[in-house]
Amino acid sequence: MFDRFFEMIREVPAPDDAELLFGHDDLGRLRERNLRRYLDGPHAPILLLGEAPGWRGMTVTGVPFTSVREVEAGVLPGLELPPVPQAPWEASSRVFWETMRQWRGPLPLSWPVYPHHPFERGRPHTNRTPRSSEVRAGGPVADELIRALGIQTVVAVGRKAQGALAEAGIEAPAVRHPAQGGAKLFTDQLLALNRAMLDA
Numbered sequence: 001m002f003d004r005f006f007e008m009i010r011e012v013p014a015p016d017d018a019e020l021l022f023g024h025d026d027l028g029r030l031r032e033r034n035l036r037r038y039l040d041g042p043h044a045p046i047l048l049l050g051e052a053p054g055w056r057g058m059t060v061t062g063v064p065f066t067s068v069r070e071v072e073a074g075v076l077p078g079l080e081l082p083p084v085p086q087a088p089w090e091a092s093s094r095v096f097w098e099t100m101r102q103w104r105g106p107l108p109l110s111w112p113v114y115p116h117h118p119f120e121r122g123r124p125h126t127n128r129t130p131r132s133s134e135v136r137a138g139g140p141v142a143d144e145l146i147r148a149l150g151i152q153t154v155v156a157v158g159r160k161a162q163g164a165l166a167e168a169g170i171e172a173p174a175v176r177h178p179a180q181g182g183a184k185l186f187t188d189q190l191l192a193l194n195r196a197m198l199d200a
Contacts (some may be wrong), residue, residue: 002039005148008030008141009115018116018134019124021053021062026083031062034079038063039109039145043074044197045152046108049142049172051161052130053117057090064110065096075100076077086125095178099187103194110157111145113164114138128194131159139168155193159187 006022014020022032053059057067062080068091071079075097083188100107114130115138130138142165144152154170158177165172176185176195 002036002148005141005175012115012134012137013143014116016032017121017128017129018118018130019059020116021059030082034062034076038066039149040074042106043109043149044106045150045168046147046193046197047142047149047154048108048110048157048175049154049161049165050110050112050177051135051169052112052114052156053126054090054092054127055117055119055125056080056087057093057110059132060085060087061148064112065090065093065095069094070097089121092178095183095186099178099190101189102187104198105194108155109149109151109166110143113136113142113161113168113170115141130164135168139165139170142168142170159184 007024010134020028022028050064052066055149058064060068060082061071063076063079066076066088067082069089070076071081080108081189118128118130118134122128154172155196156165156172158173159174162172162174175189176182178186
């Protein structure tokens with residue numbers, strides 16, 4: 001079901017300051033197995049679209065907003081970890097999954113509009129904002145995922161993600177990003193969306 005999606009990820013150019021997460025090496029295959037398990041589960045017809053993978057979370061596990069801490073806690077059963085993870089936790093992942101524990105009904109899924117990990121040149125354990133050309137290249141990948149999953153509602157996680165989505169041709173309302181003091185507003189806005197869905 002997701003074969004074309006993964007092919008499209010690998011077709012997005014990865015410059016020397018961005019890491020292809022789903023390559024054919026051992027770590028790339030582990031990430032792909034994890035992401036397939038995540039996408040194959042029951043879900044609400046909602047996709048939370050972020051900007052790009054972070055080096056402490058998705059770059060380790062292959063699953064957006066999911067770090068070693070969440071895998072070890074069993075929030076997504078069946079996920080694998082690399083033998084030597086490069087980071088133990090990610091702050092945004094903690095807030096994301098604490099919010100999901102309060103969500104009623106099938107959970108929304110998440111994905112970044114730029115599928116590779118962008119970093120400061122020569123410093124892979126950093127994050128940088130993806131370039132306009134990169135988010136435009138990632139737009140068709142997000143569109144393919146939306147099609148494959150039967151997504152009806154797309155929500156941007158953060159204003160930067162909303163701007164990136166607009167550049168990629170995807171219009172979406174935004175919720176606050178959970179990082180840098182945004183945890184409470186992120187949770188409040190997502191749970192308000194959940195209530196609105198249940199009331200519809």
